[in-house]
Amino acid sequence: MGEEDRVDAHESSPEEATKKKKRRRRRRRRRRRNTAEEILAARFVRRWAFPGAPSGDDEEGEGEGEGIASPLRRERRVVFELHAHSTCSDGFLSPSALVERAHRSGVKVLALTDHDTMAGVAEAMEAARKFDIRIIPGVEISAVCSPREEAEAAEPVHILAYYGSWGPAKFEELEELLANIRNGRYLRAKEMLLKLSKLKMPLKFEQISNIAGIGVAPGRLHVARAMVEAGYVENLKQAFSRYLYDGGPAYATGSEPVAEAVVQLVSRTGGVAALAHPWALKNPEAAIKNLKAAGLHGIEVYRSDGKLSAFSDLADAYDLVKIGGSDYHGRRGNEEPDLGSVDLPVLAVFEFLKLGRPIWCNALKEILSTFPEEPSCTDMEKNFGFGNQLDLEVFSSMSCGKDSLDLCRSLWPTIEEKEASELEVIKMKLS
Numbered sequence: 114m115g116e117e118d119r120v121d122a123h124e125s126s127p128e129e130a131t132k133k134k135k136r137r138r139r140r141r142r143r144r145r146r147n148t149a150e151e152i153l154a155a156r157f158v159r160r161w162a163f164p165g166a167p168s169g170d171d172e173e174g175e176g177e178g179e180g181i182a183s184p185l186r187r188e189r190r191v192v193f194e195l196h197a198h199s200t201c202s203d204g205f206l207s208p209s210a211l212v213e214r215a216h217r218s219g220v221k222v223l224a225l226t227d228h229d230t231m232a233g234v235a236e237a238m239e240a241a242r243k244f245d246i247r248i249i250p251g252v253e254i255s256a257v258c259s260p261r262e263e264a265e266a267a268e269p270v271h272i273l274a275y276y277g278s279w280g281p282a283k284f285e286e287l288e289e290l291l292a293n294i295r296n297g298r299y300l301r302a303k304e305m306l307l308k309l310s311k312l313k314m315p316l317k318f319e320q321i322s323n324i325a326g327i328g329v330a331p332g333r334l335h336v337a338r339a340m341v342e343a344g345y346v347e348n349l350k351q352a353f354s355r356y357l358y359d360g361g362p363a364y365a366t367g368s369e370p371v372a373e374a375v376v377q378l379v380s381r382t383g384g385v386a387a388l389a390h391p392w393a394l395k396n397p398e399a400a401i402k403n404l405k406a407a408g409l410h411g412i413e414v415y416r417s418d419g420k421l422s423a424f425s426d427l428a429d430a431y432d433l434v435k436i437g438g439s440d441y442h443g444r445r446g447n448e449e450p451d452l453g454s455v456d457l458p459v460l461a462v463f464e465f466l467k468l469g470r471p472i473w474c475n476a477l478k479e480i481l482s483t484f485p486e487e488p489s490c491t492d493m494e495k496n497f498g499f500g501n502q503l504d505l506e507v508f509s510s511m512s513c514g515k516d517s518l519d520l521c522r523s524l525w526p527t528i529e530e531k532e533a534s535e536l537e538v539i540k541m542k543l544s
């Protein structure tokens with residue numbers, strides 16, 4: 114696992130333990146008293162997460178009657194989960210079940226980041242309405258680091274992309290890339306099965322596709338599950354650590370694009386691009402340097418077991434926002450951290466949103482600008498950031514134009530943005 118865990122395990126002398134305890138206490142005390150900066154950040158985050166709610170400016174006066182004497186009182190944390198998978202890729206829960214699970218875990222903002230598909234986003238958004246959860250449409254894109262030397266094998270890398278409520282601008286361009294990767298996954302799964310049968314662990318492709326589900330591109334986790342079912346290994350961990358790890362005896366590469374190109378595409382389509390689990394890379398600094406040059410916005414730094422300072426330092430060095438998520442798949446047992454278990458500091462969330470908002474706003478402007486003078490329902494459907502994946506019944510049941518715009522406005526992040534002049538212009542165009 115991370116470097117830090119190993120270092121911690123060696124710190125065992127009693128003096129060091131007391132020192133550590135003191136440090137921890139100090140840290141806790143510090144945490145209790147938020148700085149003015151944190152209060153402002155918390156307000157911003159709250160307003161973004163609950164756009165319909167009354168402004169929370171007077172919030173710190175409520176309750177304990179401490180008023181201004183204790184303006185730095187702890188604000189209720191808005192729990193963000195920025196990395197989660199559903200059955201649309203290799204997760205165990207459907208998008209709506211995932212949203213319900215997030216609600217039970219106290220998550221208020223959930224990014225659905227399935228591998229190479231945004232197919233679950235519309236369902237998640239629909240389910241989220243019931244629980245007052247805000248969905249960040251996302252996707253975790255499989256790519257490879259461009260090798261520095263000819264002989265070097267291309268290392269797999271995952272790029273997280275986060276979009277505004279309307280999804281990506283130029284959705285078709287993004288979807289084409291994702292579809293190519295998904296198609297490559299079928300070939301890759303077949304290659305893995307070939308390798309497994311050579312290792313005397315034959316599996317049928319149908320077993321994999323049954324586990325993956327209809328229309329879901331198979332991944333390593335699906336192969337691992339089939340291996341457990343067939344009794345070749347005791348659990349998923351063993352399947353990976355013995356056979357399916359990067360470069361392992363049953364590992365196969367897919368037809369993934371180069372990570373730099375993915376980062377550029379994410380930027381071009383109005384998304385925030387972040388490097389997922391950089392601790393899994395052999396040479397993270399080289400990758401981060403290259404990706405930053407291509408327009409990378411952030412990297413994962415926070416995990417359920419805390420902040421990884423080595424990656425936090427890299428984020429600082431390359432001026433990247435620091436994020437993190439549980440990478441939840443809904444596996445049974447204790448094989449993975451729980452949904453919402455990553456304690457993202459409010460300042461980290463604030464930096465992420467501050468960076469994302471203008472990017473998402475521009476994407477929305479771009480999407481809206483593609484609407485023709487007199488849009489028909491088909492135009493509306495086509496121009497939405499999710500292609501035809503949003504609930505089309507919603508659109509066909511209303512008269513096009515103003516109603517659609519109202520729906521769009523209801524998805525709009527903040528009051529200030531709702532009143533943005535661009536929208537008014539488009540409203541004129543539509544009315």
Ligand SMILES: [Zn+2]
Pocket residue numbers: 253271389390
């Ligand atoms: Zn990943």
Ligand SMILES: [Zn+2]
Pocket residue numbers: 196197198253440
């Ligand atoms: Zn993931």
